[in-house]
Amino acid sequence: MLYQPSVPGTPRAARIPFASPWQTVFCDRVTVLKQAQVAVTRRERGFTLEASVPLAALGWDPLKTPTVRGDVGRVLSDQTGTDSSDRVYWSNQDTRMVSDLPSEARLQPNLWGTLVVER
Template identity: 35%
Template sequence: MNFRPEPGKTYKLDVGVLRGNGQETLQRAYWSNKASGLVSDIPSEAELIPALWGGMEIAK
């Protein structure tokens, strides 16, 4: 990826957790994207929607 964050800049991101029972995903929970409740449609689960992400500022 060659990503090199620069101090003082803000980057869009989201962090999440997938919970399951060992065979299937039962819940998706993300820090910023609250519209991520779908767990039964693989293409929708993999979709990236930056408009729903939050921002992270790199400390100087």
């Protein structure tokens, strides 16, 4: 999934709400990244997750901007895939909240790392 919190020209009524009884966070666009490929290999003690996402699908041209701030992570769920049980990210370690949708959807750029494309 690609969550785009700010897309110029998005009408207020078209924004996607992530709501709980005490707060709402909006995202201008949420789309399935059909080009993304994910493979999970189960291991005796855990698993290996390998993901491939075309940078152009993220709007990132590394020839023009080889370095950006960002983060990557995964959300684990219960056996039904309904409830989040854990969130683990590469850079942002403030991911304890898994029971409040707006808190999970809120971006925290101050906790992102630097992503670099090297040739």
